[in-house]
Amino acid sequence: MKIGIIVYSQTGNTITAAQQLQQKLKAQGHTNTLERITVAGNASPESKDFRLEYIPAIDAYDALIFGAPVHAFSLAKAMDVYLNQLPSLEKKDAALFVTKQLRFAWTGGNRAIGRMKKICETKGAKVLGSEIIIWPKAKENLEHIEGVERLTALFTPD
Numbered sequence: 001m002k003i004g005i006i007v008y009s010q011t012g013n014t015i016t017a018a019q020q021l022q023q024k025l026k027a028q029g030h031t032n033t034l035e036r037i038t039v040a041g042n043a044s045p046e047s048k049d050f051r052l053e054y055i056p057a058i059d060a061y062d063a064l065i066f067g068a069p070v071h072a073f074s075l076a077k078a079m080d081v082y083l084n085q086l087p088s089l090e091k092k093d094a095a096l097f098v099t100k101q102l103r104f105a106w107t108g109g110n111r112a113i114g115r116m117k118k119i120c121e122t123k124g125a126k127v128l129g130s131e132i133i134i135w136p137k138a139k140e141n142l143e144h145i146e147g148v149e150r151l152t153a154l155f156t157p158d
């Protein structure tokens, strides 16, 4: 299965989790590519003054994993804008993850995942599962980030 791991990462945590996910999926025999959305301008929560710069295309992938940070108790805006501009996701499986600082899922994690899920499902994707990765905890053991193995397990080995 060709999987596209598409992330937005401002300070590097989400991309670090994605890199580990990439290795684990590869070990399971999945061809996968990690792509990072980039922005021009200021994509902070209070700003409207940015545009997507690198916009990964999705047509080559059978399945997609989208990852992004939680910003201001919500999905980071760059990922929101990215997901909204995607074409149909009909016939594609998807998995979702966010990274965040605060320990409890209700401090933006559930909301961010809910938002990603809603956009993906509206576009026709089948969402297989999702994870909220609490970064300070994940950082303690970067070889085994909690949640990454569960995300990998969503995809049956090739």
Ligand SMILES: Cc1cc2nc3c(=O)[nH]c(=O)nc-3n(C[C@H](O)[C@H](O)[C@H](O)COP(=O)(O)O)c2cc1C
Binding pocket: 008, 009, 010, 011, 012, 013, 014, 015, 044, 045, 068, 069, 070, 071, 072, 073, 074, 099, 100, 101, 102, 103, 107, 108, 135
């Ligand atoms: C502007 C801003 C807002 C944030 N808001 C939240 C928040 O509401 N809840 C939370 O748990 N973490 C919050 N964080 C922490 C990030 O979600 C966390 O550090 C994340 O892992 C960053 O991912 P990145 O390094 O891929 O950008 C915020 C960080 C920034 C920079």
